Every structure is written in C-alpha cells, then in structure tokens.
Amino acid sequence: MSNLHEECGIFGIFSENRQNVAETVYYGLFALQHRGQESCGIVVNDDGIFRDYKDNGLTHEVFTRHVLENLGPGNMAIGHDRYSTTGANERINAQPIVVNHHKGRMALAHNGNIVNAFELRQELELQGSIFHTTNDSEVIAYVITKERIQSESIEEAVNKAMGRIDGAYSLLIMSPQKMIACRDPYGFRPLCYGKREDGTYIVASETCALDAVGAEYIRDLEPGEILVFSKNGIRSIRDHCGEKEHKICIFEYLYFARPDSQIEGKSVHEARRKAGALLAMQYPVDADIVIGVPDSGLDAAIGYAEQSGIPYGMGFVKNKYIGRTFIAPGQKNREDKVRIKLNVIRNSVAGKRVVLVDDSVVRGTTITRIIQLVRSAGATEVHVMSSAPAFTDACYYGVDVDTKENLIACQCGYDQDKIARKIGADSMGYLDVNTLHLIIGNHPGEGFCSACFGTGYPTPIPTGQKDRFEEKIGGDAPEKGSEESYDKFLRVE
Incomplete structure (x- = not known):
C-alpha cells in the first residue's frame, strides 16, 4: 500500500475510417486509471478539426455520456491520465496539451519527467515564449513547435526535439494528419501498440489498455524509437535508438503497472x-x-x-x-x-x-x-x-x-x-x-533503472527551480512530504 505515485498513462487511436474514437480512448484511460488519478483529458481529431475536453477527476467523473457525445466522432484521438510530479494539481495542467501554430495544430500527451525542463523553459521564455502551465509537458510541446518551423514534417520536428530534451518521456503527438508515438532513448517509461480486427491502431502505456479495447498486442516501442501513423501506414524512425543504455524503470514491474500487463514482453x-x-x-x-x-x-x-x-x-x-x-x-x-x-x-x-x-x-x-x-x-x-x-x-x-x-x-x-x-x-x-x-x-x-534504490x-x-510558480498558481500548497501533503495524496493500492 505505497503512497507513491507515478506520472501518467497515455492512450491513442488511429483509424483510416471515421468512428467513435472518443469512446475507445475513454475505455483505454479507464484501464490506465491506476497510473494517474488527478486529472484526465481527450483530444479528438476529426479530419483536422480538434475537439478536446479535460478536467480534474477520475475518468468516469470527467467524461460523462454528454461530454463524450460532444467530442463526437473522428479518425484519431489521444488521451491522458495524470498524476503530477512536475506542475501543480490544477485543471490548467491537465493533458493532452493543445498548441495552435501556423504550421498546424498539435496535441501532446506525456508520461515521464524531463530533467532539463527548467533550463529549456528559461531559454524559451527569454526568446519570447509564454507558458500557460507549470508542467514540463508544455516545455516539450514548445520545443517541438520551435523545431517545426525549420522542419519538413512534424515527425522531423519530433526527431530534432528528442536531441534537446533529456529525461523520461513516452509521448503521443497528434497533428491534423498524423499520430506520432515516441519513447526516450533510455526507455524509462513503457509504451506499446497493437491493432484491432478493423485495422485500427492503438498505442498505450500498458498492454492492459490494449486488452480493454479489443486490440491485439504487436510490440513495445524500442527506446529512442518514433512511430508515425498516417494514411500511408506506419513508419519507424530509429535515429535515436541505441544512443543510451536501456533503463526501463524497475518500479513499473514492482508497483506501477497493472499485474495483467506485460512490459517489454515480461x-x-x-x-x-x-x-x-x-x-x-x-x-x-x-x-x-x-x-x-x-x-x-x-x-x-x-x-x-x-x-x-x-x-x-x-x-x-x-x-x-x-x-x-x-x-x-x-x-x-x-x-x-x-x-x-x-x-x-x-x-x-x-x-x-x-x-x-x-x-x-x-x-x-x-x-x-x-x-x-x-x-x-x-x-x-x-x-x-x-x-x-x-x-x-x-x-x-x-x-x-x-x-x-x-x-x-x-x-x-x-x-x-x-x-x-x-x-x-x-x-x-x-x-x-x-x-x-x-x-x-x-x-x-542490465536494462533497468533503479536509481531510487541507490544504484x-x-x-x-x-538543478533548476521547477516549482517556482506553484505557489502563485496552486495557492497555499503544502510542502512536499509534509503531513498535509501526505493526507491529501494518501492512496491505497
């Protein structure tokens, strides 16, 4: 009955046909609820038109039948269950993040934690970027957006951004025409994909979410791999594969993942x-x-x-x-x-x-x-x-x-x-x-991170001050590790 928390579960669906993608993401997020219980969100892409909804609360609390109906059908969607380790537990920090840009809209969902987020944010702010949240996921979105200006495609921008961000990240990114999944070169956080009989592709943090929507597991993404889902099929970009030693978080096996999941085939x-x-x-x-x-x-x-x-x-x-x-x-x-x-x-x-x-x-x-x-x-x-x-x-x-x-x-x-x-x-x-x-x-x-156990x-x-805005946005938040903080986040698993 640990009082530990993990940052987030992500789920995405890509289909060549228009269908009720929001409902599928809802079921996927419900299966991943153990990974994040503070807030959740879904962004639906209906032929380039984005509709999104997110709020604090559990999946079934946030996504009522009325909300799901308003999201409507589409050909792809991404969703996110959140627990915060960077950024206060505020609705403004709920994901996926949606960015409007002259090169097209983008939605992003992130599981992990970026170790150089403070330095990147400071650099972007000095160049004129204005941040609306206090989480590191928005930093990733801004880095990708900046790289997009000089790139031929969204996947090229993601590839370049991976050379700038350091730490743990499994990402789902949605542009008007594509869904992109990627995993950091260490492979700290899990990410896998599967396929349903109707040809629909599903990407999720854990295999239990594939099972929940009737998708057959295909494989895990490799550390550093980028998968691009588009009308032209699936393309794998492996420029960052093999850059770092594989470091899947061992606590995924010990605590975070659902026992009916398989992580990297285990x-x-x-x-x-x-x-x-x-x-x-x-x-x-x-x-x-x-x-x-x-x-x-x-x-x-x-x-x-x-x-x-x-x-x-x-x-x-x-x-x-x-x-x-x-x-x-x-x-x-x-x-x-x-x-x-x-x-x-x-x-x-x-x-x-x-x-x-x-x-x-x-x-x-x-x-x-x-x-x-x-x-x-x-x-x-x-x-x-x-x-x-x-x-x-x-x-x-x-x-x-x-x-x-x-x-x-x-x-x-x-x-x-x-x-x-x-x-x-x-x-x-x-x-x-x-x-x-x-x-x-x-x-x-070999093959896993156990740094929290002293290895x-x-x-x-x-070294940055990642929480410098928390008091302004989050109010009189309790100090991390204090009794008030503990009582607020006590969770029985």
Whole structure:
C-alpha cells in the first residue's frame, strides 16, 4: 500500500475510417486509471478539426455520456491520465496539451519527467515564449513547435526535439494528419501498440489498455524509437535508438503497472511473484500465514507463500467505493483514513504469526498504521516484507519519491532492525537490490533503472527551480512530504 505515485498513462487511436474514437480512448484511460488519478483529458481529431475536453477527476467523473457525445466522432484521438510530479494539481495542467501554430495544430500527451525542463523553459521564455502551465509537458510541446518551423514534417520536428530534451518521456503527438508515438532513448517509461480486427491502431502505456479495447498486442516501442501513423501506414524512425543504455524503470514491474500487463514482453504478475519468492529466500521466518496488502502486495505475497510453504491467506478487504478525493469530516489522523480504506479479516490473523507483504515501504507512516490494524485484530507477530528494495534517493524520472530526509531507510541509517522497531514490526525485510535483475530475467544491472534504490542516476540530476510558480498558481500548497501533503495524496493500492 505505497503512497507513491507515478506520472501518467497515455492512450491513442488511429483509424483510416471515421468512428467513435472518443469512446475507445475513454475505455483505454479507464484501464490506465491506476497510473494517474488527478486529472484526465481527450483530444479528438476529426479530419483536422480538434475537439478536446479535460478536467480534474477520475475518468468516469470527467467524461460523462454528454461530454463524450460532444467530442463526437473522428479518425484519431489521444488521451491522458495524470498524476503530477512536475506542475501543480490544477485543471490548467491537465493533458493532452493543445498548441495552435501556423504550421498546424498539435496535441501532446506525456508520461515521464524531463530533467532539463527548467533550463529549456528559461531559454524559451527569454526568446519570447509564454507558458500557460507549470508542467514540463508544455516545455516539450514548445520545443517541438520551435523545431517545426525549420522542419519538413512534424515527425522531423519530433526527431530534432528528442536531441534537446533529456529525461523520461513516452509521448503521443497528434497533428491534423498524423499520430506520432515516441519513447526516450533510455526507455524509462513503457509504451506499446497493437491493432484491432478493423485495422485500427492503438498505442498505450500498458498492454492492459490494449486488452480493454479489443486490440491485439504487436510490440513495445524500442527506446529512442518514433512511430508515425498516417494514411500511408506506419513508419519507424530509429535515429535515436541505441544512443543510451536501456533503463526501463524497475518500479513499473514492482508497483506501477497493472499485474495483467506485460512490459517489454515480461509479465508484471510474474515479476512480482518472483520478488515475493526472493524475499522468502532472503528472509525466512517462522509464521502461520502470509497476507498481502491490496492491491500491489498480493502478487508478491503469493510468491512468498509458494516459496516458503507458509499458507497464503486473504488478510484485508479494501473498500473499493472510496475515491481519491474522499475526506472523512472531522478526521485528522492517518490511522482512521487507513482503517476506512482497509479492514482486516480478523479470523485470518487472530492468534497467528503473520508475514505481511507490501509493495514498498517508503516513509513508513502507512505501514505503521496497517501493522497496528493487524495487531488489533489479534496477530501475535507481524513480520513485514517489502517487495521493493529500500528507497535511498529521490527519483527524477516521473516517480514521486521524496527527498532523503523523508525516507525511513535513510532516517534509520539503513538498519532494518531499527526500521522494524520504528514501524512496530517484529522484523523487516527489503528485497535485496542486487537481486532485482532476477525478477525480470536480466543480467545484474542490465536494462533497468533503479536509481531510487541507490544504484546511481543514468542522467545528470536537475538543478533548476521547477516549482517556482506553484505557489502563485496552486495557492497555499503544502510542502512536499509534509503531513498535509501526505493526507491529501494518501492512496491505497
């Protein structure tokens, strides 16, 4: 039950025939809702005419039947589910971004985080650009627009822009005649595409969204690849492929992606099950039952139980009818909020030694409350296992990992016994960072980014003041990592 968030899910559809593309994008965004729950948007392209709608809220809250009908049919569309790591949670920062330019309109949806966004924005502002949002996605849109002036085509402009922006980005870009998908040369964030029986092409952050709209998976985009969808078919531009070492975010497998998705051909469910099995080998304990914290801890708990031989049991019921904006009147402590969202099945844990498997233990606040709930239900021992390694460093590539002073592993000097005492557990085990490669079948240190676990950053870290406008636009926003911020964004997975 991590209180981490990831920045965004993107979805696009391209068809040679006019159809109800907005409805298809709606279903795709609904399947990707786990990736972003602050705002969402859809832009429909009807033979060069753009119609768009976006707002704060979940997909089903924003896109009522009336809104979808007003978006109307078209031959292509792109959509976006957002969680912010750059830019305040304001409607103005919702995506996709639409740009009007003398070379044609453009819509852009972005998943990731640009490490040189501040420098690029400052450069563009000094050249006369006026920004309407505080997110780094608008910076990407402006860089592409600027390159478009001297380019023969939109894809050429995108190709040139990729040489200027650094960091994590999976993009969907729509011009009047084309839909373009691209992935940064590191491949930090996932992006794949598929095809429906009617010949319609679908691009999405995860394969679960392809399944949701009846598309057959074709393949993932390669790091650095640009795919152009047009009336002339599909064209791949590979000028940036192989520029950088492949660095897919390992936390896509451990937490962010849905377990029924495949990332780069590898099952997310299987990766989490293997993580649980590795935990059982690294931290064997005498216990009576293994339970997982819904939802991302369940797969790892199954793996722990299978490897250890300790029976797996259902330990919690999650209230599925409480949205992210739920506020209990008069409630001020986190324990009550966790209790409302999760309830322990008393008969499963009473009088038993419990292995409690979670997807991660970041700041330690939420897991402390969960342990208290399990003990209150009668557990005699609680041993906590995290299917992710200890977080030791901030992330600059789209994961909301806080600064070191707020990470419990750093606070406790990386001592797991101290962490266990602080959260109220009988023992505590983090997945060994040196075994991460085993969950996806790679060689040690190959093919993934684990910088937040202390293995080093693949890019220079940003130094700019990316949040310099947040107070003006977002009001009296709480400091990141503060109790107010935590309460606002507490999310049970």
